[in-house]
Structure formats: C-alpha cells, structure tokens
Amino acid sequence: MKKFLIVLSLFLVFIGTIYIYIQYNLARYSVYYASRMPRKEGTRPELVMAVENGGLIDNPQNNHVYFEEEREHTLYIGNNAYFKSNFDGYYLRVGKQNAIYFYHTDLTGNFVNYSSIVGNKNEEPLNKEMLQEIETILAPATQDLIKAQKTPSINLQILFNQKYESRFHE
Secondary structure, three states: OHHHHHHHHHHHHHHHHHHHHHHHHHHHOHHHHHHOOOOOOOOOHHHHHHHHOOOOOOOOOOOOEEEOOOOOOEEEEOOOEEEEEEOOEEEEEEEEOOEEEEEEEOOOOOEEEEEEOHHHEEEEEOOHHHHHHHHHHHHHHHHHHHHHOOOOOOOOHHHHHHHHHHHHHO
16 A cells, blocks of 8 residues: 555656646747747737746847836837736837827737827727737837747647637637
C-alpha cells in the first residue's frame, strides 16, 4: 500500500508539473501563437494576448511599444496612445490635439465604437476613417510586438488554437 501511495504521489506531481508548464508556455508565447492562428477579420489576438500576458511575453526593445511595470495590463504605443483592458473588452486611448478619444473593442479586440471627452460623445459608431486611423496606430505596434517574440522551444500552437480559436475565429 505504501508503494502505491508513493507511485500515485509521483504520478500526480508529474501530471501537475506538465500542466503548469503547458499553461506557462501558452501564456509566455501567446503573442507568437496568436500571430499564427486563424482569426476573424477585425480581431486583434496579438494585442489582446499582449495585454493579458504582459508580464510574461518578450517586450520590444524600443520606445514605440512598451509596458510599464507599475501599470498592469496596459500596452503603451508611442507617447499619445495606449491599449488597455476594461470590464467588457478593451479600449485604445488616443490623445489628439486638445482631445482624448477612447476606441472600444469587444473581447476579441474588434473595434466597435468610440467615445470622447470633447463634445460629450458617448458610444458613437466608428466610421471607415476612424478604423483606418486605428489601423495606422496599431499596425506598427503589432509588428513590433510580433518581432520581439522568440520562437518557443516546444511549440504548442495546436493547444493554443484549441483554447482560443473559438474566441477569435467564431
């Protein structure tokens, strides 16, 4: 009986270690995996994964895209913008000449509406020009994030896709 308990304990420790490693790997390389997964048009899994796992991923070595250690779950883009999570999705805050705009997303990073302090605009729909402006801001930041990521030594892309494909590919 004593040998059985020892073997069972070792087996459970082994399974637990594997589970912890898999979860760590999926979080650590989440931006790498997100950049290579199928997705619905308009979603931004790289940015969402960067915000959710900011403390684990590789940070770009430039001043254009960075994380501040004091502010968790915030990706800074240049001097005038940041991408952050909130209770119902994410938002991109962009400071412009005498105005601040908040572009809101759903949980997939798909931009759906905006608000602004100037003019008391609250939850207005986005037009094509605004979407193009958002893309102009986010495209270089996304590329910098992807370039900064290392290739995982044990590639778990299949597991990542199984876990997140329903969220980003619908």
